[in-house]
Structure formats: structure tokens, C-alpha cells
Amino acid sequence: LRKLNAxxxxxxxDEFLRWNKxxxxxxxxxxxxxxxERALFLS
Structure with a gap:
């Protein structure tokens, strides 16, 4: 969220990829x- 706000x-x-466990x-x-989800977010 900090990166998004910045x-x-x-x-x-890229942080989406951390949540795969x-x-x-x-x-x-x-x-x-x-x-x-990452691809959709960046589109």
C-alpha cells in the first residue's frame, strides 16, 4: 500500500507476487x- 500511495x-x-503461499x-x-492480478492491475 505504501508503494501504491507513493x-x-x-x-x-510486483508485491502481488509475494502472496502466493x-x-x-x-x-x-x-x-x-x-x-x-498483476497483469490486470498494470493494464
């Missing part, structure tokens, strides 16, 4: 979802 949209979009494990489905 106008760093690319940096904020559940139960401490990386989930492929969440990774794909976050990549899609």
Missing part, C-alpha cells in the same frame, strides 16, 4: 492467480 504502480504490482507452502494456483 505512485510506484510497478512496485506495487497457503500454510507456508507455495501454491501453483495462487502463483498463476497473482500473475493474472
Amino acid at each position: 505512485g510506484d504502480y510497478a512496485g506495487a504490482a 497457503a500454510g507456508g507452502k507455495v501454491l501453483n494456483g495462487l502463483t498463476r492467480r497473482r500473475e493474472a
Whole structure:
């Protein structure tokens, strides 16, 4: 949120990719979802 408020949209979009874990494990489905959300955010 700090990056977004500072106008760093690319940096904020990159933070989406950090949220791809559940139960401490990386989930492929969440990774794909976050990549899609990042692309939508940047469009």
C-alpha cells in the first residue's frame, strides 16, 4: 500500500507476487492467480 500511495504502480504490482503461499507452502494456483492480478492491475 505504501508503494501504491507513493505512485510506484510497478512496485506495487510486483508485491502481488509475494502472496502466493497457503500454510507456508507455495501454491501453483495462487502463483498463476497473482500473475493474472498483476497483469490486470498494470493494464
